[in-house]
Amino acid sequence: MNLNLSIFSWNCQGCASNKFLRVFREYNLEYKPDIVCLLEPRVSGHKASSIIDKLGFDRSHRIESAGFSEGIWVGWKEYIPINIIHNHPQFMILRIQGTNLNDGFFLVVVYGSPDRNRRKLLWENLTNALPQASLPWLILGDFNAILSPQDKKSDRSIGKRCKLYGTFVDNCNLQDLGYIGPSYTWQRGNTFERLDRALANDAWISAFPHPRVHHLPRIKSDHRPIFLKTTPMLNAQRGRPFRFIAGWTKHANFKDLVSSKWRYSGNMVDSLSEFTSHVKEWNRYTYGHIGTRKKQLLKSLGSIQKAMDHSNSRRLANLEMEVRDELETVLNHEELLWRQKARCDWLQLGTGIPTLRINNGEWCSEQDILRDEAVKFFKVLYGENPNIIPNTTSDIFTRIKDQDSDFLNKPVLREEIKKALFDMAPLKAPGSDGFHAFFFQSQWDLVGGAVCEWVQGIFDGNKFEEELNNTLIVLIPKKKSPEDFSQFRPINLCSVLYKLVMKVIANRLKVVFLKYISPEQAGFIAGRNISDNIIIAQEVIHSMRSKKGGKKWMAIKLDLEKAYVRVSWKFIEMSLITAGIPEKIRKVIINAISSSTMQILWNGVPSRPFKPARGIRQGYPLSPYLFVLCMEWLGYLIKSEMKTGKWQPIRLSRSGPALSHLFFVDDLVISARRK
Structure with a gap:
């Protein structure tokens, strides 16, 4: 089967906050999913439509929330042909078409009700709604139930397998696709459970023999997202040009860096090139590359949370809280970067042109x-x-x-040059040198003389x-x-x-x-x-x-x-x-x-x-x-x-x-x- 897709599923426990949008953007930028499944959004109607419009997907379908519970949102890129087959308060069935008429598979997105009595209906209704067994199915989401005692760790109670869940999996001949990462997808206090997973039937596994399911770091929600790729993840393309990060100017030492490293001797290209080298080095060793630091924190968070699967150590819990707080600070700091990207359509550039x-x-x-x-x-x-x-x-x-x-x-007078510069939008997309107007505006007292001399030189014939x-x-x-x-x-x-x-x-x-x-x-x-x-x-x-x-x-x-x-x-x-x-x-x-x-x-x-x-x-x-x-x-x-x-x-x-x-x-x- 020619489909090469990535699917992101997350019980986000509410989509209405700015924090959700910031965290989702981070996941979206890092993993670039083709299909996104958001569970328990806790918002509906016009407000839901407004939020979905901000997520960057061309197509979407949703099952409305019931107050502050339930709800399933699915968004996808326009080049993926999808038909909605069935809607249910606890699941959605979609048909994903392949390149040939008989290609494709059924995707079932599940949000099992936390209410045990309502969840009993899920297994029966889902069994009746599923297509015939010879067709490929993939079922993923938050089932709000566990399949075995090993799916739960708690110092208060022993995990009990949900019998109806197990019967459903057995009757439909489903296989757990496994995972890479920490063992549990949900945590509250000292209780850990694997509530989120991906299951598939034999026909789907025959079509996609090498899927990978990743348990991603938990940031905003009690649930960690699961990320499925039909083929193994590849490294992102390199070679992107240098971009000045507006957040650098907020660092206490940045003015000192500009004061000591900015030099102009008549050639502006040499000055910018030399300063770029210095600011990259400063970013690496003093500021900390925002993307690298974020990845380090996410990796640390994943390691800590994986260790917490096997230990109730108070020290680990405190360390997790510290890392989450620092990650939140980094993400807040990254808001300036997001504004830069939004202004110059970097998000669109990053999505690629498929064909x-x-x-x-x-x-x-x-x-x-x-x-x-x-x-x-x-x-x-x-x-x-x-x-x-x-x-x-x-x-x-x-x-x-x-x-x-x-x-x-x-x-051309200095005041005229300064006015023209400060009339520019500070974070509008830069050219190949990577410097926004914001750099020259915020550091005018240090670089303004060089800028004016260079501009006046152009009018004098340079x-x-x-x-x-x-x-x-x-x-x-x-x-x-x-x-x-x-x-x-x-x-x-x-x-x-x-x-x-x-x-x-x-x-x-x-x-x-x-x-x-x-x-x-x-x-x-x-x-x-x-x-x-x-x-x-x-x-x-x-x-x-x-x-x-x-x-x-x-x-x-x-x-x-x-x-x-x-x-x-x-x-x-x-x-x-x-x-x-x-x-x-x-x-x-x-x-x-x-x-x-x-x-x-x-x-x-x-x-x-x-x-x-x-x-x-x-x-x-x-x-x-x-x-x-x-x-x-x-x-x-x-x-x-x-x-x-x-x-x-x-x-x-x-x-x-x-x-x-x-x-x-x-x-x-x-x-x-x-x-």
């Missing part, structure tokens, strides 16, 4: 091949195209006046260091189940220092463009609002419908596909020259956009680099202003046709302005009288 259609039309799931195909696709997309430059005439743009040219050309002008491309799906690379939106991650230079220029253009960009453009121009153009467009349509000769008028909405990616650098340069942008600023802009390299960030790991030959980076401070400037050419061409009488615009009233086009940055609506 896509590649250039030859075939479906492919090999990650190395997909990564190489992604590079080929985007290399073509950003590749050189024939430069289409309209004939330049002096009246395309209202040329920038001398006083505005002087404003754009004036020396070139961008290649490493600071490297762009990581993150692929965000445009739809839930993308089939090929065209159905991904490329998001560019650039270094903070690159963005800082662009933001300084953008802040200046923002002041100037209001005076020169045509009124038809509503996007990114100070004092204008896209909603104004939306209202005007609605009025145009209404007027066309109301006119006696309304059928002679037309309005067309155009969406320019991948508009930012396809812009020619020559076209941008010509637009800057024609508008009268000063040469010094123009050179900085052209140097910035034309000297970059790009890498696809595939599942968090950079691909081989490639050089683009066109395009501007969507989502970055200067890009909208450059695109708005380029769109002025189209407005000019439309107005030229109006002057010749070939294009007749609509007027909403006799004395009203002629309305031929409305711009919404890279979308537009054109209106005219048809021939």
Whole structure:
């Protein structure tokens, strides 16, 4: 059977708290399950839906809780075909389809009632609901009962086998899949029991002969999760780039580290590289790598809890409490890291893209091949195209006046640089150097001088260091189940220092463009609002419908596909020259956009680099202003046709302005009288 799945089952004893979400995220990040089964969530209705939406799964199904008991939630990735077969207050049966029609198996998720009388019904109802024995079944969850006296350890009572449970297992010819880790899955005081387990019939074991069931460390709940893989666990992929961790700044010694190890002697790449080496070493020996420390604590917790299976030592109980408290502190400290990841979609990047259609039309799931195909696709997309430059005439743009040219050309001051930096979102995704704006903001008194000197040097004619002008491309799906690379939106991650230079220029253009960009453009121009153009467009349509000769008028909405990616650098340069942008600023802009390299960030790991030959980076401070400037050419061409009488615009009233086009940055609506 071709299915390779991992299933996580946990009686979490309540899903409503922030602590649950934090702990679940930790389990999810560490083990990356395909299917999650949460038992006893103690929440239902709209609140349950809201929590499930935060868990990161494309599909889900639930059996509602009854007050503060019962309830089963199951979530899974969209690429896993699952049908819900049966719902019961104490179990859920799902059919997981395989790659072939006859492949797949039945998954039964169980939450046995803690009430003995109600639990008696579980065995009878489950036996009646199960499919025929020849089909593969997997049954797992919290049975709230034990199969043998060895499944319980207590200094108060002897474990008693649940006879009905044993009869059910025998009658259905089920086998316990065993476990790796501590013996017991539930603890309260000095009582330990193995209440959670995975069982399967012969047909399932024949299909999956090497399953592994892991008893995971117990953190929030009295129950430890169980984690089943149909094949043995593999080590996670390595090679992820360095990322500055915002939590470092909270350490008492971090300021001292920056003060003693930050050095700048004219080359920012060397400074960042040297400081990165120092901060990695400091993290390893002083701060403690948050992931490594967390794993150490989880491992220690597992060892202590395993030892507690065989001893009622008060010392072990106290030690377990200490480790759990420290782990809680680490997880709290990690909240900053989670915010970083949430802001830059690291969670999505980590989930992987299971399969896509590649250039030859075939479906492919090999990650190395997909990564190489992604590079080929985007290399073509950003590749050189024939430069289409309209004939330049002096009246395309209202040329920038001398006083505005002087404003754009004036020396860049330290205060201007600082304001641009502190206006940035502190934890937005960094570029390949790994440093967020938060690092420079929080350590401004120590690194601000170097940052200002470097930025001022760029405006004085220095070139961008290649490493600071490297762009990581993150692929965000445009739809839930993308089939090929065209159905991904490329998001560019650039270094903070690159963005800082662009933001300084953008802040200046923002002041100037209001005076020169045509009124038809509503996007990114100070004092204008896209909603104004939306209202005007609605009025145009209404007027066309109301006119006696309304059928002679037309309005067309155009969406320019991948508009930012396809812009020619020559076209941008010509637009800057024609508008009268000063040469010094123009050179900085052209140097910035034309000297970059790009890498696809595939599942968090950079691909081989490639050089683009066109395009501007969507989502970055200067890009909208450059695109708005380029769109002025189209407005000019439309107005030229109006002057010749070939294009007749609509007027909403006799004395009203002629309305031929409305711009919404890279979308537009054109209106005219048809021939």
